[in-house]
Amino acid sequence: MNFFIEYSIVGIASGGIYALIALGIIVIFKSSKTFNFAMGEMMMLSAYFFYAATVTYSLGLVAGFCVALAGSIAIALLIERVAIRPMLGRPFIAVVMVTFGIGSIIRGVVGMVWGPNDLQIPAILSRSPVMLGDIFIPGKTARAFAIAVVIVVGLIAYLRYSRAGVALRAAAADAITAYSMGIDVRRIIAFTWIIAAITGCISGVLMANVNTLTPHLGMVALNVLAVVILGGMNSIGGVLIAGFIIGWLEAVTGLMLGTEYREITPYILALMVLLVRPTGLFGTKEIERI
C-alpha cells in the first residue's frame, strides 16, 4: 500500500511538469488556433541552451538560466515571426505540419551540435529525499513539482486577472473585434509564444535535471497531448488537474500493469473522456444566444 502511495505521489509530481508544458501549448492554441507540436523540442532546446551556458561557458546557475531563457524566447519569437505568422488563416492542418517540421529541424540541429549522447546538466535540485510521514519522495521530483506548480498557478492567475490576460482572451474569442478595441492581435500571438518559451524553458531544465539530457527529451510532449485533450483545449485552468491525473495514471499503471502499459493508458483515458465530453473535462462550450 505504501508502495502504491509512493508511486502515486511520484506520478502526480511528474504531472506538475506536464501541466507546465501543456500550458505553453494551450496559450498558443487559444490565441491563434495553432497546435504547436514543436513544444517538446522547444523545451529540449532550452535545456541544451542551459547546458551550453553552464557547462560549456561555465556561467553560474542563475546566469545560465537567464541566458537559456533569453535564448528560448528569441527562438520562439523567430519561429512565430518566420514560420507561423505567414501561415495565419491557413488550414489548421497546414499550420500543424509546419510546427511538426520545426520540431524535426530543432531535433536534427541539436543532434548535429551536441551529439546523440546523454549529457548531464549541473544539478539545480537537491537530491535529498522529502519524507511525508514514512512515505519517501525522491528529492528532485518533489522539488521539480513544487517549482512547476508555483509557475503554473502564477501564470494561470496572471492570465485570469491581468489586463494582458483579458487581451489574450479577447483576441482568442474574436480577433476582428479585439482589433477594433485597440488590441494588437499579432502582438498578443507573439506574447503567447513568449509564454510558451518560458514554460518550455523551465520545464526543459527541470526535466533534464530529473532525467538526463538527450535530443529525445522533447518526446515527453507527446504525453502532454493527452493532458491537453483531457483538460480541454481552451481551458487554461484545466491543465493543472489534467496534468496530475495523467501523471498519476502513468505511474500507477506502470506499477500495476507493467511499464509497457504506461504509455498508452493516458490516451485511453483521453479517448474515453472525449467520447463523453468532447470539449475535455474543463473545456467550455461557447455560449450561443439565439
Added chain:
Amino acid sequence: MAAVLEIRDLEVCYQGVIQALSSLSLRVSEGSIVALLGANGAGKTTTLKAISGFLPLENGRVTRGSITIGGEDVLKLAPHKIVRRGIFHVREGRHVFSEMTVEENLIASTFAQRSPRSRKDAFDEVYNYFPILSQRRNQAAGYLSGGEQQMLAIGRALVADPEMILLDEPSLGLAPLIVSEIFEIIARINREKRVSMLLVEQNAVIALKYASYGYVIENGRSVLEGPTEDLANNQDIQKFYLGVETDEAA
C-alpha cells in the same frame, strides 16, 4: 464646422476583383450624427470597414481615394492604431466577448484609449449611461439580452473616449421599445460628450429621426445627400426607404 472624417472618391475591391465601392465621398463634421442609408449590398458596412481599417482582414483593399481623420491620412494604418486615433467601430451584430464578464469586456476596450484615463472614471461613465450594465458587471456577456449586448457594445466604445463612433446597425434584431431607448442614449452621448457618429441603419425612420445629415448609397456610390429633414421629404426616399405611398408611386 471642421470635419472629423472626410472620405473622397473612395473605391474598394474585395479579393482584387469584386468592386464594393466605386466612388464614394462623405464628410462628418464635429459633433454631428450622419446617417448612411442604402439597400443591402450597397456598400454601407464596407464604408465603415474602410474607415476602421478592417478591409485587409477580409481580403479587401482601398484601390483609390482617401480617408482622413482630422486632416490626417489614415489609409495605411492598422485597425488597432486607427481606434487609438479616436474612431471607434461598433460592429454589426454587437460581437460582445460572450465568455468574458461585462466588466472584462470593458477592460478589453481600455487598449483603445488615446490618453490614459482611470478605469474607474471610464467605467462609471459607461454605467451612468447604461445602469443595467452595472448590475450585470460580473455576468458573462453571452447571457445578456440582445439589447443589453448592444448597450455593452456601445459601452466599450465609451471606455475608449472616442472622437467619433461608427455604429453599424445598432437596431438589428431588437424590439422597437429597446431600439428607441438605445437611440435616446446615443443621442445623449452625442449631445453631452460631443461625440460624432456615423450611423448605418436599415431602419430609415429611426436613422432620419436621430441624424442631422444623411447620405444615400447605391451600388457603391453616394447618389443623394442632404440634411435629414430634406431627405425625409424626398419622394424617392419616402418610396424606397420609408415605405410611404406617394401620388407618383400610385
